[in-house]
Amino acid sequence: MVRTAVAGASGYAGGELLRLLLGHPGVEIGAVTAASNAGRPVTALQPHLAPLAGRVFEETTPQVLAGHDVVFLALPHGQSAAVAAELGEGTLVVDCGADFRLKDAGEWERFYGSAHAGTWPYGLPELPGGREALKGARRIAVPGCYPTAVSLALAPAYGAGLAEPEAVVVAASGTSGAGKAAKPHLLGSEVMGSASAYGVGGTHRHTPEIAQNLSAIAGRPVKVSFTPVLVPMPRGILATCSAPALPGVTADALRSAYEKAYADEPFVQLLPAGQQPSTGAVTGSNTVHVQVALDEVAGRIVVVSAIDNLTKGTAGGAVQSMNIALGLPEGLGLAVTGVAP
Amino acid sequence: MVRTAVAGASGYAGGELLRLLLGHPGVEIGAVTAASNAGRPVTALQPHLAPLAGRVFEETTPQVLAGHDVVFLALPHGQSAAVAAELGEGTLVVDCGADFRLKDAGEWERFYGSAHAGTWPYGLPELPGGREALKGARRIAVPGCYPTAVSLALAPAYGAGLAEPEAVVVAASGTSGAGKAAKPHLLGSEVMGSASAYGVGGTHRHTPEIAQNLSAIAGRPVKVSFTPVLVPMPRGILATCSAPALPGVTADALRSAYEKAYADEPFVQLLPAGQQPSTGAVTGSNTVHVQVALDEVAGRIVVVSAIDNLTKGTAGGAVQSMNIALGLPEGLGLAVTGVAP
């Protein structure tokens, strides 16, 4: 049995990690920690985690986190490095925060306003070379939820050299992506019946991460215009991604590139022609639904992808990466089927 | 491996059965049938069931359903008897419809307007004697979703003789309980932002089933006033149930009755004092959350229960009952944790 701990377990990412770990046949759950919620019963904040009834959040300290095979971090940005430094190389540390995702220290500082902590192996196995980078890893940076949806949507187009390096992405997200801290604009009264954009004009922190991924695949810098949109649902990201098609690209060539890229991926489903992804179909699962089209009038490749932001977009990606790092079956403890409707 | 079939698999109950069976380690899925949707790809109608990609709905015929160990029926009311008659006693038939739930032929005729087909063992193991009645059964009638939520809410009060035999129930339900047939009042535009009652005045078909259960527990006829309310969510039932307290009943005695009734039930959680059930916490799980209070001014026992109408309220209850009937571990393939938020 792999012994796991979750630090920062009172939020949505932490709750989803616990949900998946409770259903994972190869792990047991050790420490479950929180910051201001330390001392409170787990099920007071996570009432859906019935099997943890009777347990209490511990404080996030090195002593509490010591002695686990795997420690998942679901902490606010900027706190992971200090915690990880206390955990030896014998411990697999899987960071759901942003701290170790970006390679460019300048980009990190521009978007996060603090010193760059470094770069860890990136937990998106479906990217070219992604799976290999995770085998045996002892430190993993789980991708952001938007970068997961967008990178998997556009990777085959850039990998096959079909698109100009100028991507435009508008992604609708459920509210859990904004976290569990009580803020007025996230109240149910505000979000139900309303859609709104945020981070407009290239200011969202996931923008450089998306550009980093696409540029690596394309082999040249890809400019990314990214606008996230908050829509009235608790979970899910629907990413609508487009880029100018290079001259001569055909719809058949485009679809072939996607079929080839994802033929053997257990968690990526290229939908049959004519069927569009919906986030509802992947709720609670680690699955990515993708559909691709060529708009010949506008001259653009248009790709739509759907994920559950908390599962494949965060905790599911973390567990999948852990499985690979530890040599377990990649899909252990992860659902392919969504909870729908 | 137990070989299962699902008849009527293109609707919501059928889809949930398939979702659970796909995750059940002791079964394999054989025939998957539909009526007007026969011939269509399964994932065209159930896009969340990715592992069934490539399969097509077959027609619901005796030939197609033959040769399975278990056949689940998710058919419109009135069709189950004819299908079951073609399946020998060697086959376990689990009916998610209403046909075999009521014992009183007159009540059946009054509420369903057709001839009574009979009565099968009732798939609610948490009721007194319920588990025993299912062991080795070859025919099982899965309870209605509202009767599941209401009967488990009030059973301890009536079982311990604490309440007058006059229950008042108002239950809020998500829209999947109304099925997948396209009707104008079930359009998203109509249901989002709106709550409405239906079946008002004792006309909902689940009323006699609730009364049958409560009367059996109380050992005398229990009158039931039941009003279902449609609220804007896809899944979930929140049942608010009350009955006059008998003279001398105390809050402590009441809570003790509930603690005793559910101490060993794997799928029923009496919440800690001060915590109220919410349907979101049980989404996708087979869990029932229950809380009980004594209103001393009004002189009433008030019990609130939350279930997922498609899981514990239909398909989860069906799988749980199948497990008991076949001698498998009762919780096999069923989640205790909900998918929240």
Next chain:
Amino acid sequence: MVRTAVAGASGYAGGELLRLLLGHPGVEIGAVTAASNAGRPVTALQPHLAPLAGRVFEETTPQVLAGHDVVFLALPHGQSAAVAAELGEGTLVVDCGADFRLKDAGEWERFYGSAHAGTWPYGLPELPGGREALKGARRIAVPGCYPTAVSLALAPAYGAGLAEPEAVVVAASGTSGAGKAAKPHLLGSEVMGSASAYGVGGTHRHTPEIAQNLSAIAGRPVKVSFTPVLVPMPRGILATCSAPALPGVTADALRSAYEKAYADEPFVQLLPAGQQPSTGAVTGSNTVHVQVALDEVAGRIVVVSAIDNLTKGTAGGAVQSMNIALGLPEGLGLAVTGVAP
């Protein structure tokens, strides 16, 4: 032109008051005040109130509120008395808070935990004698949102002497009724896809107000079991109310009582037989939809009513009462049509 002020205008009740006053042809808007939000632009907190762009919330002080014909108070409970004391009898004060609703000082203290401030004329003109009590009034206590929905649902039954004095009410409410203060359980992620009860067991503060109204109509004490349920919509209350029918009550007599009670009420619509109220149909309007049924098996009268909690349930009721007090046409500035779907 009647000059109006709104104190506590940054919340939901205050915002709805401003929306209605902006559309009212007989008033102009003077002071618009807030507490912690004083100094912020009105449209930063109330972006839907475009005509107030450029205005800033003032502080809630006697100086700022002086010199208006009408002052609406949308303050936290317990603050209205002090503010009203500074406003002379020449000013009509309309209090949307609870402070002056209850007649029984003991009930006030039990439910609100502070000293009783007194009782003002009650702003529910559709109750027997209600309209007369408001004519020329200089102080008005606007009813709670639940008491509005419930009292209008059951008033004809008790007024005509058809029901036993033991009412059971379960009311589904949108989240705006819980206010705009950011609390974790009111986050969109928590409320979407979930229903939950609160104030269970007779503890909700609107319980004695409902009992006070029904008892006055019935002419004897009415016991009330009241359970509010939070459902995923921003606005609306659907109240399902029932009481045992007195012996000999018929469905015809029941319907006649309701037809008679509401035949001339501009804002109460008894729906045609067979049509149930839905909160969506009254969104943004001052209208109450009512339907009534007799459940002969359970022996209960069942009444369902729908209102918009912010309009008829708060700000619309306040404006309607102001109109009556000032001798203006009762419906001025109030919509009868809802914004649906």
Next chain:
Amino acid sequence: MVRTAVAGASGYAGGELLRLLLGHPGVEIGAVTAASNAGRPVTALQPHLAPLAGRVFEETTPQVLAGHDVVFLALPHGQSAAVAAELGEGTLVVDCGADFRLKDAGEWERFYGSAHAGTWPYGLPELPGGREALKGARRIAVPGCYPTAVSLALAPAYGAGLAEPEAVVVAASGTSGAGKAAKPHLLGSEVMGSASAYGVGGTHRHTPEIAQNLSAIAGRPVKVSFTPVLVPMPRGILATCSAPALPGVTADALRSAYEKAYADEPFVQLLPAGQQPSTGAVTGSNTVHVQVALDEVAGRIVVVSAIDNLTKGTAGGAVQSMNIALGLPEGLGLAVTGVAP
């Protein structure tokens, strides 16, 4: 009093027209017609229109529609020409359908598959020259809901010559835009908790209408990549629109262009810097909220606009255009304030 009729009044556009006309002080409502719903009570299908209780839908015939000053058509595409032909030039015909919007017969045929009926004055007064074209008009083509949101978002950028002629638009829409016909994918169970794109790859019928508008403003052909996304709300469109900025464009120049374009528009609000549009703030109103940003890294102008698809996007635009055509105050009967939250 202007005497109006609404043809096709049982759907969402027709219902919204009736709602607005009921609140319009300068009109009275004559014929209210439907197709398959003819003979049914208006409030059975439009329960929010309480003042029309007692009225019945008539059939859509020339006789019924004769004798009105204004006839609004809310008919399926392709039916307006025949109805309009029966109405003399003395009657103002306002068509909410698509039939007379496109100038290019080839585009019409490509997207609608039928013969082109012609082109009428276009009901979007905020476009350059738009208001003048409507004065005294006897035939008006109301714009599509998406073209309204998108054209007003990008018009100032193209009007001031700041953007390359290659626009990318992703617009989130509430479900009422898809109409009231009961289709399985529009069920509440399907749309709640789920976002999905449709008409992907340039196939949505509003694409050529958007391109027509933007090209006219830019004075050269503008290529448009348009993807609509269905999100879980009944009303509202949030359009995220971008185009490459021409060299040398600054954020200040961009904002100035928008301030200048909309300074005097009663229904278009350029929000203060830092505030993003949300559809909830414009629900039920004729208001358009707009915000603009320059993404200097991606080199793109990004504009977000919010409208209510049924009000400004359909029925409100129709009434506003009628007001202009008849010489009434442009805003008569139209709300500037939204119903929020």
